[in-house]
Amino acid sequence: MNKHGGQAIVEVMKKEGVKKIFGVPGESYLNVLDAIYEDSTLSFISARQEGGASFMAEAYAKTTGDVGVCTATRGPGATNLSVGLHTAFQDSTPIVALIGQVEKKFKDREAFQEVEFSSYFSHLCKWAVEISDAKRIPELLHRAFHVARSGRPGPVVVSLPEDMQDEIVLDNHYAPIRVNSNRPNKDSIKQVIKELNQAEHPVIIAGGGVILSEATSNLIQLSEKLNIPVSTAFRRFHAFPNTHSNYIGSLGLGARKGLLEYIQESDLVLALGTKFSQMTTDDYTLINNQSKLIHVDISPDSIGKVYKPCLSIVADVNEFLKDLNEKIKPDSKNDKLKLLKEANKQYVDFSTPKKIDDKKDGYADMKKVIQDLKAYLPDNAIITSYAGNFFSWISRYYRYGEDEIYLGPTSGAMGYGMPSAIGAKTAEPDKVVVSISGDGGFMMTVQEFETAVRYNIPIISLVINNNKYGTIRAHQENKFPERVIGTNLTNPNFAELAKNFGGYGIKVDDNELFLNALKESLDNDKPTLIEVAVNPKILSANKES
Ligand SMILES: Cc1ncc(C[n+]2csc(CCOP(=O)(O)OP(=O)(O)O)c2C)c(N)n1
Numbered sequence: 001m002n003k004h005g006g007q008a009i010v011e012v013m014k015k016e017g018v019k020k021i022f023g024v025p026g027e028s029y030l031n032v033l034d035a036i037y038e039d040s041t042l043s044f045i046s047a048r049q050e051g052g053a054s055f056m057a058e059a060y061a062k063t064t065g066d067v068g069v070c071t072a073t074r075g076p077g078a079t080n081l082s083v084g085l086h087t088a089f090q091d092s093t094p095i096v097a098l099i100g101q102v103e104k105k106f107k108d109r110e111a112f113q114e115v116e117f118s119s120y121f122s123h124l125c126k127w128a129v130e131i132s133d134a135k136r137i138p139e140l141l142h143r144a145f146h147v148a149r150s151g152r153p154g155p156v157v158v159s160l161p162e163d164m165q166d167e168i169v170l171d172n173h174y175a176p177i178r179v180n181s182n183r184p185n186k187d188s189i190k191q192v193i194k195e196l197n198q199a200e201h202p203v204i205i206a207g208g209g210v211i212l213s214e215a216t217s218n219l220i221q222l223s224e225k226l227n228i229p230v231s232t233a234f235r236r237f238h239a240f241p242n243t244h245s246n247y248i249g250s251l252g253l254g255a256r257k258g259l260l261e262y263i264q265e266s267d268l269v270l271a272l273g274t275k276f277s278q279m280t281t282d283d284y285t286l287i288n289n290q291s292k293l294i295h296v297d298i299s300p301d302s303i304g305k306v307y308k309p310c311l312s313i314v315a316d317v318n319e320f321l322k323d324l325n326e327k328i329k330p331d332s333k334n335d336k337l338k339l340l341k342e343a344n345k346q347y348v349d350f351s352t353p354k355k356i357d358d359k360k361d362g363y364a365d366m367k368k369v370i371q372d373l374k375a376y377l378p379d380n381a382i383i384t385s386y387a388g389n390f391f392s393w394i395s396r397y398y399r400y401g402e403d404e405i406y407l408g409p410t411s412g413a414m415g416y417g418m419p420s421a422i423g424a425k426t427a428e429p430d431k432v433v434v435s436i437s438g439d440g441g442f443m444m445t446v447q448e449f450e451t452a453v454r455y456n457i458p459i460i461s462l463v464i465n466n467n468k469y470g471t472i473r474a475h476q477e478n479k480f481p482e483r484v485i486g487t488n489l490t491n492p493n494f495a496e497l498a499k500n501f502g503g504y505g506i507k508v509d510d511n512e513l514f515l516n517a518l519k520e521s522l523d524n525d526k527p528t529l530i531e532v533a534v535n536p537k538i539l540s541a542n543k544e545s
Contacts, residue, residue, distance in 0.1 A: 005134040005165035006031025008172065009098065010039055012141040016176050018069050020426055022047055022056040024080075026073020028100025028113075031165035045426065045455060048447035050077050052419040054084020055445065058093050059384065059407050059416075059423030065214070067094040067148050068423070074100055074113035078120070078157075083413055085155040086124050090277075090411040092208050094153035096144050097125075101159040104132055117159045128157040134167035138174040146177035152275075152299035153212065181213075181316040182298060188313050189323050192270075192294055195311065196226060197331065199268035199292075201339060204230045205251070206239035207280070208410075209273015209298055209317045216240060216402070218321035219272070225330045228270070229340045231259055234279035235408040242351075242399035248343040249350065251286070252279040254392050254542040256350045262343050264288050271295045273317040276306035277410060296320050351397055354544070360510045363535040366393040366464070367544075368511040373434065376518055379403050381432045382424045386416035388438035389471045390464035390534070392541035415444030421459040422452050432460065432522065439465040439491050446497070452527035453502040460521045461529045463494050466536040474539040498529035509533040 003011065009032050013021075022045045025033055036044050047053035050072040061068030068088075072081040078099045088095045102111040121128040127147045131140050144156045196202060210219055216239060223230050223246045230240045234252030241247065249259040263269065263286055271293060274280060287293060287307050295302075295309040296317055303312045313320060353367035370393050373383075380403040385391050387409070400406055407424060409416045421435035442463045452459055473487040498505030504526045506517040514532055521528040 002168050002170065004031055005137060005160070005167050005169060006033070006035040007038070008134060008137040008169035009141060009160070009165075010035035010042065011172050012138055012145075012174075013069065014039065014041065015172070015174075016142070016145045017066060018042065020045060020060060021069045021071060022053040022060070022423065023071030024048070024050050024053055024073070024077055026077050026100050028073045028102070028162045029071060029098065029160055029165065032071065032098060032100075032160065045451065047419070047451050049445065050080035051083045051415060052445045052448040052451065054081045054095070054097070055087065055416050055419035056423035056426070056448075057095055058084050058088045058091070059420035060427045061088070061093050061095055062091070062407050063382065063405065063424045063427035065212070067096055067145050069096050069098065071098045072100070074102060075115040076113055078115060078117060082121070082124055083415070085121065085157070087409040087411045087413050087416065088155040089124055089126070091409060092153050092212065093155070094148035095155040096148050097155060097157045099157060099159045101130060101161045103163040104161045105163060107161070117157055121157045124155070125157050126154040128159070130159040130161065132161060132164055134164050134169045137169055138172035142174045142176055150179055152297075152302065181319045182314060183319045184296070184313045184315040184323060188311065189327055191311055192313070192324060193328050195268055195292060195294060196270070196328065200335065201266045202226070202228050202268040202270065202336075203248075203263055203266040204228050204270045204272060205233060205263070205274055205280070206230055206236065206272050207233035207274025208236050208239070210239040211236060213273065213298070213316050213318035215272070215318035215321050218318055218325055220244065221325050222321055222328070225325070225328060227332060227337045227340050229262070229343050231263065233274045234277055235406070235410050237406045238400045238404055241402040243401050245344050246340060247347060249347040250395065251282070252395070254395055254540070255282060256347065258343070258346045258350070260286065266291050268292045268294070272320075273297055275302040279410065281306065351399060353397060356511075358511065361535075362509050362533060364508060364511045364514050364532050366390065366534055366541065367397055369514055369532060370394060370397040372511070372515050372518055374398060376515075376522065377434065378432055381434060382407065382421075382428065383434050383436065384408065384417050384420040384424060385436040386441050387412035387414050387471065388441050389474060389540045390436060390438045394436060396541045414441035417441060418459070418461050419445050419448045421461065422448060422457050425457050425459050434460045434462065436462045436464065438470060439463055439467060439489060439494075440469045442494075443491070449498060449503060449527060449529065450501045457527060458525050459527050461527065463529060463531045464534055465491060465494065465531055466534050466539075467491055468536055470536070470539050494529055494531035498527070503527040503529060505529045505531070507531040507533070
């Protein structure tokens with residue numbers, strides 16, 4: 001049956017298993033929108049700004065493990081969309097972004113909203129392609145999905161000239177491209193076993209590749225067999241249960257000093273699915289020249305980029321762990337066990353608040369907020385957040401259990417928290433999804449609260465309000481004391497704002513009120529915002545002993 005370009009695009013998406021599409025409509029891709037309208041298995045979530053839409057798609061992909069899809073119109077829409085694509089790139093999240101483009105016949109005249117997307121997106125995406133002949137939609141769009149999800153996953157941009165979408169396409173004989181998971185070869189497993197058996201002070205760093213390949217249970221098995229402590233890379237908390245007695249903490253902003261020292265003193269580092277980012281490595285100082293490194297990653301490009309391994313294994317992390325667990329014998333050297341127990345004890349001590357400030361001085365204590373979240377959220381909750389000093393309390397004190405998920409941009413993009421909660425809740429409607437934002441970042445994508453209301457997506461959104469760009473203020477005070485510029489904010493009454501959007505809003509200024517609000521919001525079936533007033537003088541958890 002003949003189809004127009006828009007229908008052919010939808011046909012590919014259906015074959016690829018797409019169910020939800022996040023975007024802002026535009027006149028440059030009306031055919032695609034109309035074909036989505038025609039199909040009852042697809043739903044279009046119309047966001048209020050493309051940045052929000054791209055964060056939703058990114059979080060949807062992280063939650064489901066599928067490719068996220070977002071859409072935007074030509075130049076203005078595409079440039080707004082780019083923040084989520086950059087996030088997906090740094091976080092290795094598979095996304096296909098469909099972008100309406102200027103008519104073929106008008107291109108290269110700086111036509112209305114014209115931007116040349118392959119060069120604009122060349123540093124933000126794995127691949128950017130324009131489909132200028134509708135007959136090639138099946139071939140190129142299936143390939144876009146394949147590129148997004150294979151190897152080290154990431155975002156792919158597909159631009160769709162408006163007049164191309166009117167062209168007629170014949171049947172799509174293509175099928176989604178699937179590749180087998182990469183398995184390590186037998187020799188390399190033997191070598192890994194030899195190195196692990198010889199090591200006296202080994203440590204594992206678990207990165208995003210553990211989450212992407214769903215390797216956590218095999219990682220637990222390996223760590224238990226050998227009594228090896230596990231740390232997690234920056235913002236990859238749930239790669240290993242933080243409640244496990246072999247967990248020793250997370251790397252990245254505010255990492256425990258003792259953890260950094262432990263890794264620096266290790267004689268063997270087993271790095272699983274991590275690219276050793278600047279944050280994870282504490283400005284590339286994490287691993288000393290004397291320690292041996294075994295680096296396992298799905299992408300050969302990640303290997304040797306920062307540290308030179310003694311053994312490099314290009315493989316799916318889960319396949320690697322399965323093969324290793326099958327062959328390796330349990331080991332319980334006493335010295336190793338002693339080191340592990342001490343490192344875990346230090347982590348538990350670090351992540352346990354020493355003193356809660358319970359005086360009612362108009363502010364809630366963030367340590368208690370985190371304690372209450374842990375106590376009252378269900379065991380399979382999803383928590384989202386982004387950059388900001390409020391994150392320092394989450395990072396230090398929240399211990400993710402085996403079924404919990406944390407979603408946060410390793411790119412540090414402000415504005416991610418609330419739209420990403422919408423994406424996650426769309427993927428997992430039965431789970432409780434809580435976003436935690438600062439007042440600065442929340443206002444960057446505040447309009448998406450209306451999206452949550454319009455589609456009845458009952459997220460819980462905490463806004464930690466210190467009336468500041470607190471992180472930058474802290475940097476400013478360190479580097480240029482008492483020369484404050486650009487970091488004081490004034491804010492609306494967030495609870496009233498939420499109500500005006502049609503949701504539910506509560507403002508709290510002490511911990512008792514916070515706990516009541518949290519309990520109330522867990523029973524609520526509307527999107528709920530809890531504004532938490534915090535002391536603007538206490539800018540970070542990292543100052544606490
Ligand atoms: C999109 C974006 N713009 C700017 C920054 C730089 N930045 C990092 S944290 C921060 C302030 C965050 O303020 P807020 O969200 O209120 O959280 P707080 O630090 O006060 O807890 C800024 C401006 C960024 N990371 N992302």
